Amino acid sequence: MSSLGGGAASNSIPTISAAVSSSSLASKTSASNSSDALSSSNRQLLTTIQIVQQKFKENENVLSIFEAYQIIGQEHTSRILCLVVSVAGGTYAVFSMAASRLPPRSCSDLTIDKVFPLNESFCMGNDRKGSISQLQFTLKCSDEQPVKYFYYPLSSDNDVVDFDTFQAQVTSAKMSMVLSPSESTALSFAWVNDYRQIGEVKQEMKRREHEYIKYKDFTIYCATYNVNNKSYIDSPLHLWLAASEDAPDIYAIALQELDTSAKAITFSENRPDYMWIMKMLESVHDKGEYEELTSVRLVGMMLTVIVKREIRSSITRHNVKTIARGILNTLGNKGGVAVSLQLNEANLCFVNSHLAAHMGFVEARNEDYHGIVKGLVFDDELRRTINDHDHIFWIGDLNYRIEEPPGLQLPVARSTAHSAEILLKYDQLRQEMRKGNCFEGYTEGPINFRPTYKYDPGTDNYDSSEKQRAPAYCDRILWKGSRITQLAYNSVMDIRQSDHKPVYAVFRVSIKTRDDHLYKKVHEEVLKLLDKRENESQPQIIVEKTIIDFGMVRFNETVVSDFTVSNACPMQVGFEFKRKDPPLNAICEKWLRVEPWKEKLMIDSTKSIRVKLSANVDSITSLLQKIRTTNWKFDFDILILQVENGPHIFITVTGEYKPSCFGLSMETLCRTDRPLCEYDQQQIKDLMNDESPEFRVTMPREFFLLIDYLHKQGPKVEGAFTLDSLEFKHARNVEFNDIRDWLDTWSNNEFPGTPQAAAEALLMLLHLPEKPLLDPYVDDLLKTKTTAEAMELVSLLSSPKRNVFVHLCMFLREGIERKYYNGMHVATIFGRVLLRSTKKSDDYYRDINCREFMQRFISNGEMSTLSSSSSSASSATGSHHNHHRATTPVAKMKNSASNASLSGGSTAAVDSS
Amino acid sequence: MATTPRSGGSAGGGTAQRPNGTSQSKSCQFKLVLLGESAVGKSSLVLRFVKGQFHEYQESTIGAAFLTQTICIEDTVVKFEIWDTAGQERYHSLAPMYYRGAQAAIVVYDIQNQDSFQRAKTWVKELHKQASPNIVIALAGNKADLSNIRVVEYEEAKQYAEENGLLFMETSAKTGMNVNDIFMAIAKKLPKNDGANNQGAGAGRRLNENENNRQTTNCCK
Ligand SMILES: Nc1nc2c(ncn2[C@@H]2O[C@H](COP(=O)(O)OP(=O)(O)OP(=O)(O)O)[C@@H](O)[C@H]2O)c(=O)[nH]1
Ligand SMILES: [Mg+2]
DSSP: HHHHHHHHHHHHHHHHHHSSOOHHHHHHHHHHHHHHHHOOOOOGGHHHHHHTTTSSSSSSSEEOOOOOOOEEEEEEOOOOOOOOEETTEEEEEEEEEEESSOOOOOOOOEEEEEEEOOOOTTTEEEOOOOOOGGGEEEEOOSSOOOOEEEHHHHHHHSSBBBBHHHHHHHHHHHHHHHSSOOOOOOOOOOHHHHHHHHHHHHHHHHHHHHEEEEEEEEEEEEEEEEEOSSSOOOSSTHHSSOOSSOOOOOEEEEEHHHSOOHHHHHHHHHSSOOOHHHHHHHHHHSOOOOEEEEEETTEEEEEEEEEGGGGGGGEEEEEEEEEEGGGGGTTTEEEEEEEEETTTTTEEEEEEEEEETTTHHHHHHHHHHHHHHHHHOOTTTOBBBBGGSSSEEEEOOOOOBBBOOOOOOOOOOGTTTSHHHHHHHHHHHHHHHHHTTTOTTOOOOOOOOOOOOOOOOTTTTTOOSOOOOOOOOEEEEEESSSSSEEEHHHHHHOOOOSOOOOOEEEEEEEEEEEEEHHHHHHHHHHHHHHHHHHHHHOOOOSOSEEEEEEEEEEBBBBEEEEEEEEEEEESEEEEEEEOOTTTSSSSTTTTOOOOOOOEEEEETOOOOOOOOEBBBBTTTTHHHHHHHHHOSSSEEEEEEEEETSOOOEEEEEEEEOOOOTOOOOHHHHHSSSSSSOOOHHHHHHHHHHHSSSOOOOSSOHHHHHHHHHHHHHHHGGTTTOOOGGGGGOOOTTHHHHHHHHHHHHHHOOOOSSSSHHHHHHHHHHHSSSSSOOTTTSSSHHHHHOOOHHHHHHHTTSSSHHHHHHHHHHHHHHHHHOOOEEEEHHHHHHHHHHHHHOOOOOOOHHHHHHHHHHHHHSSGGGGGHHHHHHHHHHHHHHTTTGGGGGGHHHHHHHHHHHHHHHHHGGGGGGGGOO | OOOOOSSSOOOOOGGTTTTOOOGGOOEEEEEEEESSSTTSSSHHHHHHHHHOOOTTTTTOOOOOEEEEEEETTEEEEEEEEEEEEOSSSGGGHHHHHHHHHOOOEEEEEEETTTTHHHHHOOOOHHHHHHTTTTTTTEEEOOOOOGGGGGGHHHHHHHHHHTTTEEEEEEOOOTTTTTHHHHHHHHHHHHSSSSSHHHHTTTSSGHHHHHHHHHHHHHHHH
């Protein structure tokens, strides 16, 4: 599979590249390689395709993107369509995304609103008719309505391919899956579901955020100190870190110049300094219990986040990142370190930066700032930048100085006479911020403390060295984001080990917090709403009737009924009749035809469905079996009309079967005491299920009537039994139903057909019962070697079967003897009928075997054996039949049958011995 | 094109705005089927559970309707795919198609109808014989609002349920009594590991697909 996914992916790249300008391609490759590349290149060049890519997982690759829009109501809504391959699944899908701005600037501007897996049913239609629809196309997959999109003839973004390219890529992606059929593993579209179901709930939850979000105040304490290479300072840090009245919830403590030795710089020292961290933990507010959450260090810069134990569990995520802005942007003596964390529902970012030094390097500082903002990307699942946070605190030695106003001698800042207010007028940071050159969107609180740099260590005196550096507000704390209130901002004069004074700021931040109770409530509501949507979007079909009553249904007659189905919903809907379980494995029983069995209904349309029922030679056997075995009221069938993605509707096909002799077993026929036309379905069912050994007659009257008729025809029966007799051609004519009625009424009228039709009726009578005449000894009989052996088994048959068999053989033998029909043919067809296999395997040798078996009974040589067995069968009745030995078989048979039928119920127990 | 390696987690779909470790709840999907004699109130129970409604003149179901309803228990989101079947005896032969592959069943009887209770027992027997072996079965004695004219005693049904390992409640689709509760009880009893989830995913609306699969496997044998 990997070869498929990977191969196709790399194939598609050249096509995409062709559509992208070379400059953006270059930035794309450099930016996507690694985060190092990101930090050094300009992050604003992150291309749309890269932003889209961020929506997906690691081995899901965005192959191309395409700009489109949808018209929803009166509104045009922008969509970004992208073709994505899952390397693991080896499959493709087109995703449609709503973009809150175009081009998107981060992946949070995008929401996936629809997914189209490129499965078999996927189809991208482009109907180039009309003016606006020229720019229209549809995407569709399996169970859904096609979704209509429009595209712009010219696209604004270099990343975006044109329509023809996009369509070609989608088509070739789909083809590639068809062409390389799944090898060992099946193509999997499972990955697509991650974006489908879950998305909807999350999106809805996001939309209703205001219902379960409340704001909870947290105190955040930011502190910064340039420690001037003092590795450990035994100073009263609590003055710096515990200056607030209440114990803060979170500390972000920034240090600079922890170690600026060449060694530390060269090896980009990044191990947090635990001596310092211990010292901090000792010095934080003593009204709370604290623990270190995380620390991050790059050479001289270290940022440590310390949290109150009780809120630790509210922090669900934290990440750190460093970025070097020293010489060539690789050395870590300058730059930034940052911590990103999620507190309840809010994302917080703390940045500690040490920007370029020296009075004249304002530009460099601004550049450093921008470099950090653009280049610092956290390695979290969303690849957040600093600006992707709700609350940002920028702490550090920003190194901005106080400009020397022209005309004023001596560094203005040196004079303690000047208030902070005047000094700040000349503060470079404030000036640059006003000009919009850096820290856009950041706020800094009022400064009511002296410049924090540069002091003679151990004193509160400004630099007295030769350099006489001008004092400056190097150490600053700024913030960005809503619901932040600064409670304090100050420096600490009494800590004197460094040439900087430490600075701290205390904030109250209202943190977006989920009310679990409300959240649960809204969550359930959202789930219910989606259920409701799902339930209500089910297509509906109205069926004209759910019961089709055919009334009286007769053997060998076809009845037809039509009913309509109408679309009852505002969209096209498909339906089909559902296939039933094996053994049936079809949409309906054998005796039914349903047309059409599958259909699509346009809006407001109605279709007619035809149901045909015929209880004929092909189906009567199973129909009678079903009647016999149905416990409850019998229905011909129940069709399941399955609305695509909707309910199932049961359509009952009912009626009453009018019994006929065809298909009934010899035993059942021998239990009748009147013509079959006088029975109803229930009575015949009871008769079929009657297992008593009592029979009213020795053999079925209907059998006798046919044999008798044929016998009387003499030479006219010539050719009545041929090899194609089993095709039952006569039964396909309506005239055949006269024969049916003649038999079912025990008619005294002349036989209403030809001898050939009578011969066929005889075969049908023997062929259509559920079990063959020689059941249950078929297999045993076929194994017998001698007729005598076979006769022993025959004598074990039920008496109706035995009598029918014996008399049939005698009758056939007579016909063959008189050369009315071909003995070979007769043996073949009756072999097939009487020894019919109940298993489905139609074996050639078995066929021969059956024929040979039959030949033994109907050829001349066996006459005596059969006669004797016949008489023995008859003698079993214990009656006066013994003396019939000399009479012709048919004459004898006629006697016994008519005798039996005449004697009726009273002497029914002919086999009672 | 090259993707940037990420540390853990997916950035999939709507997770973008709210990636919150603690709130991530498990979700399972189960196929549930309602069985029982006609007019005992199967459709009414579903209607109450899914839409919170009750119809005095609820039409008899002629077919099988599919509805979904999701509930949350603890941190698990349980999505039921509910198949309401036709109770009329003439449709009995079609029932296996609907209870096959179901992880749960509610067998309903009417407390004022002794026959319906007997019929419920035969449904339970049939399920034990033919449904999937670990199916969770609940017995619902419905129309509990009419308990003043009851004929099936609570204790009798309760004892029967206990003997047969069934959940049991008397419910009323009319008043809503115990309707959510019985579904909740089932959800609690169902195994909510990943396996259950997968099982459920194949069922329900995709009944058809599922069956085709099953048939192909049969063919291959
Ligand atoms: N008093 C009362 N009546 C109920 C209750 N539940 C259902 N009913 C009524 O009983 C009748 C049958 O309810 P249905 O929900 O259609 O029964 P069903 O089990 O779905 O029936 P089939 O679809 O034929 O299998 C309707 O008239 C309902 O209004 C209940 O809890 N109390
Ligand atoms: Mg119903």
